[in-house]
Amino acid sequence: MSVRSLKEFVESSRQKDASPEPFELESSHLLEVKLSGRVWAKAGAMVAYRGAVKFTRQGVLEQGLGNLLKKALTGEGTQLMKMEGQGRVYLADSGKKITLLRLAGESIYVNGNDVLAFEDGIASDITMMRRVAGMMSGGLFNVRLSGNGVVAITSHYEPLTLAVTPDQPVFCDPNSTVAWSGSLNPDIVTDISLGTLFGRGSGETVQLKFAGEGWVVVQPYEEVYFQQPGAGRG
Structure with a gap:
């Protein structure tokens, strides 16, 4: 790797x-938000800012009763x-x-961690898969995003991104599933027989089956789902 002068480093890494x-x-790992009003973000995701910006954790009333009940039942949820x-x-x-996506009256489901x-x-609305919650550490919760x-x-x-068609369903490891179209x-x-072949975590025999018309996004990695301290303990 070539050595750069301090001036070259500052210039090449300067915000543009x-x-x-x-x-x-x-960059592919850093998002700039030009804030003029209000934007929602994952709590703890801010690495720097400038200007007159106020940060407030999502309030109880803003989460909605349904989302609060889901968090209380599962001990999980995405903090905004x-x-x-x-x-x-x-x-x-x-x-x-x-990845940036523009919605035009459409809806997508995104893993809560993503x-x-x-x-x-x-x-936004939290959705959860109750059957998975009993099989996997931390369960599985998703966020439905819709609008413009x-x-x-x-x-x-x-x-x-894998296409899902009526004659070609897609099976995914829940820990590797990032998002899917709102129609699915x-x-x-x-499947116990897949236990040694499909995934490596505690939910290795659990899969998500996507059938119908749409798409599903997967990543080459098994996500560890968020779980609050004490959640899931008897």
């Missing part, structure tokens, strides 16, 4: 404005924060790759 869009990737004001905020999540940020025009605006999702390494409602299937 290549797009007027509110969400801009400074509001970013309000005028300025620039830089977001990242453990060096994961960031939601990084979304514009204020996007509605840009969402930022994350994945470990480069994601792969996966089923939980188990």
